[in-house]
Each structure stands twice: as C-alpha cells, then as structure tokens.
Amino acid sequence: MEALASFKREINSPKKIFITTHVKPDADALGSSLGLASYLLKKGHEVTVVTPTDYPSFLNWMKGNEDVLDFSNPTQTELATKKLNEADVIFCLDFSCLSRVNELGELIRKSSAYTVNIDHHQDPEDFADYRVWSTEAAATCELVYEMIVQLGDEKLLDKDIAECLYAGIMTDTGGFRHPNTTKNVHLVVAELLDLGADSSQIANWIYDSNSVNRLKFIGFAISRRLVVHEDLHMAYFAISKKDLKKYQSRTGDTEGLVNYALSLDGIKLAALFSEREDGVKISFRSSSEVAVNKFAADYFDGGGHKNASGGKSTTSLKETVERFESLVEKHQDELFRVAPATVD
Incomplete structure (x- = not known):
C-alpha cells in the first residue's frame, strides 16, 4: 500500500514522463505505451514515448503514433536521450528485463527518475521503484486498463485509449483463441467496447493490411521453408x-x-528461425500443455510466456536449426509430457 501511495503521489502532479517498451514492439507493447501516454497527457503531464527500434506499419493507426521517437533512428537518438535524461518518471512497459530495450536499458538503469514497470512476463528484474506485474494477465494492455481504474481515473478513458488497449489484448490472446483468454479478459474487453473501441476495424488494421510482397513471402515460406517432424x-x-x-x-x-x-x-x-545481420532470431509457440518458455531460456538465451516465447542464436542458421532438432529429440519426453488427469 505504501508503494501504491508513493506511485499516486508521483503522477498526481504534472511531471516529465518517459515511456518505453521492448525491441520491435508488437501491438501489446505499442498499444500499452500509447494508451498510457494518452491517459497521462489528460492528467497534465508532458509525455514522450520512445521505442528502442522501429515497429510494423500496421500499428501506425494508433493515437499518438506520429509523436513516437525511434531510438535506433540516428536522427531521433539525441532527442530521445535528452527526453530520458530530463524525465521525472520512466514507465517501462511489456518487458521484464532492461536488456530487452538494448542501449536504452543502461540509460534507464543510471537514471535517478522514479521508475515504473508494467508487465506480464515471468522472472522480472528488480529495477523499478513501483511494479504493476502479473503473469495471470494476458497482456500488458490489460494491466494498464486495470491500473487506470484502480487509480480512480476511468473517467479519463476514451475511444482512442480503448482502441490501443483492445489491440494489445486481441493480439496477445491470438484473437481470443489462446489459453490466456480468461474471464477477466472478456470483462475488460467489454468495457473497452463500451468506450467505443471498434473491434472489426482494429482487426482489419492489424490482420488485413498485407502488402503483395508479404503475401508472396508467406506463400513461399509455407511451400518451401516449412519443415514438419510428425514423430516429434x-x-x-x-x-x-x-x-x-x-x-x-x-x-x-x-x-x-x-x-x-x-x-x-x-x-x-x-518455431520460426529468422536469419538477421546480428544472428538468428527465434520465435517459439506451443500447445497448452508444452512449456516452451523454459526450453527457450535453457537453450536459446530467451524466455517469455509458457506457450509463446522468443530466443536468439549467434551461430549460423543451419547450425541453429540442427541444434534445435537435436534438443527436441533429446528432450521430447520432458517437453511433451502430459500431466495425468486428476480424479475427483
């Protein structure tokens, strides 16, 4: 309660606020950042949103997108650094470790600003003065909504904020298909819809904004780059x-x-292995009974959620894939073990 009271004091008078999120922001990362930014602007704060890198163009519709600074853009790095150094309060959204924001991480660590971490990933690093954290939440956007309500500021919520938050919840639940789609998710989403969030339009912006090249790429990937091991x-x-x-x-x-x-x-x-200039980026997904986050953490310097995690490799694409296949074969009993049914 003391920590909550301290947090309320920090944001109840106008401050210079800096908001950031993880590398290559997705809808939950950017939606929570811009939704929070719009709310804080209504409270009279000076707010700057900075992303460590660029993000997909299908998120550009979000309110406040035009004012986001990209730290990796050489023309915006200096201004972004200045805003961070001037900040009274720093919000870190949708990541649990400062390494997830590249060079920004050490700048945040050295800052004397009051730091707030809002996140739903496992194993959080202890770097924040105040934390809104729950692995039970489907999305950081869900936590941002609940925080605003807990602060008694639901009257400040509007259609633009609701649409940013809805987008993050929609995507992090896989369009409300994943096991993290709880009763609370539906209750929060119902409130966002009441605020005017257009669910059909948001889905169109995010899922139906493909370029011809992207569709051709997906077709190529499925026909030429998909490897299936049914036995594993x-x-x-x-x-x-x-x-x-x-x-x-x-x-x-x-x-x-x-x-x-x-x-x-x-x-x-x-899994998806994408060869990049600095190594191989890996995305893991699994069925409800398979805990892929531990696999990612143990072998690919990654982590995340039980059924949706990421990792990386500094070896070649070929070597990374071969190692992955070998590890799955070696640990298949552990990976695919299904808990016995309980008897009432």
Whole structure:
C-alpha cells in the first residue's frame, strides 16, 4: 500500500514522463505505451514515448503514433536521450528485463527518475521503484486498463485509449483463441467496447493490411521453408537473409508465420528461425500443455510466456536449426509430457 501511495503521489502532479517498451514492439507493447501516454497527457503531464527500434506499419493507426521517437533512428537518438535524461518518471512497459530495450536499458538503469514497470512476463528484474506485474494477465494492455481504474481515473478513458488497449489484448490472446483468454479478459474487453473501441476495424488494421510482397513471402515460406517432424510433434520455418531480401521484407512481415506451423494437426511445438545481420532470431509457440518458455531460456538465451516465447542464436542458421532438432529429440519426453488427469 505504501508503494501504491508513493506511485499516486508521483503522477498526481504534472511531471516529465518517459515511456518505453521492448525491441520491435508488437501491438501489446505499442498499444500499452500509447494508451498510457494518452491517459497521462489528460492528467497534465508532458509525455514522450520512445521505442528502442522501429515497429510494423500496421500499428501506425494508433493515437499518438506520429509523436513516437525511434531510438535506433540516428536522427531521433539525441532527442530521445535528452527526453530520458530530463524525465521525472520512466514507465517501462511489456518487458521484464532492461536488456530487452538494448542501449536504452543502461540509460534507464543510471537514471535517478522514479521508475515504473508494467508487465506480464515471468522472472522480472528488480529495477523499478513501483511494479504493476502479473503473469495471470494476458497482456500488458490489460494491466494498464486495470491500473487506470484502480487509480480512480476511468473517467479519463476514451475511444482512442480503448482502441490501443483492445489491440494489445486481441493480439496477445491470438484473437481470443489462446489459453490466456480468461474471464477477466472478456470483462475488460467489454468495457473497452463500451468506450467505443471498434473491434472489426482494429482487426482489419492489424490482420488485413498485407502488402503483395508479404503475401508472396508467406506463400513461399509455407511451400518451401516449412519443415514438419510428425514423430516429434514439431514443425518449424527457417528463413534466411536471402529469403527476406527476395521479398523485400519489412518489420512485421514475419509476424504470425510461426502460428501456421503450430496449426498443423498433431503439432505441439513450432518455431520460426529468422536469419538477421546480428544472428538468428527465434520465435517459439506451443500447445497448452508444452512449456516452451523454459526450453527457450535453457537453450536459446530467451524466455517469455509458457506457450509463446522468443530466443536468439549467434551461430549460423543451419547450425541453429540442427541444434534445435537435436534438443527436441533429446528432450521430447520432458517437453511433451502430459500431466495425468486428476480424479475427483
């Protein structure tokens, strides 16, 4: 209660506020950041949203997008750093460790500003003065909504904020299909819809804004880069830098590709390996009974949620995939163990 009271004091008078989120922000990361920013602006604060990198163009519709600073853009780095150094309060959204924001992490660590972490990932680093954290939440957007209500400021919520928050909840639940789609998710979403969030339009902006190149890339990936091991209940895509260049891939073009592998009948573990300049980026997805976050943390310097995690590798694409196949085969009994049913 003392921590909550201290947090309320920090934001109840006008402050210079800096908001950031993780590398390559998704809808939950950007939606929670911009939704929170709009709320804080209404409370009279000076607010700056800074992302460590760029993000997909299908998120550009969000209110406040035009004012976001990209720290990785050389023309915006200096201003973003200045805003961070001047901040009274720093909000860190949708990440649990400062390493998830690249160079911004150490700048935040050295800052004397009051720091707030709002997140739903496991194993949080202890870097914040105040934390709104729950692994039971489906999305950081869900936590932002509940925080605003807890502060007694639900009257400040509006259609623009609601749409940002709805987008994050929708995507982090896989369109309300994943096991994290709880009763509370539906209750929060109902309130956001009452505020004017247009569910159909948001789904259109996020899921139906493909370029021709992206559709061709998805077709190519499914027909030429999908590997299925039915005996291991596993499937994956291995995408090279050459593949990405051929289809002029942009940020966000590989989003959701791994789900096609998981959608196959009998598949319990899916992965997407994307070769980048600095190594191989990995996305893992799994069925409800398979805890892929531990696998990602143990072997690929990653982590995340039980059924949706990420990782990385500094070896070649070929070596990374071979290691993945070997590890799945070696640990399949542990990975795919299903708990026995309980008897009442």
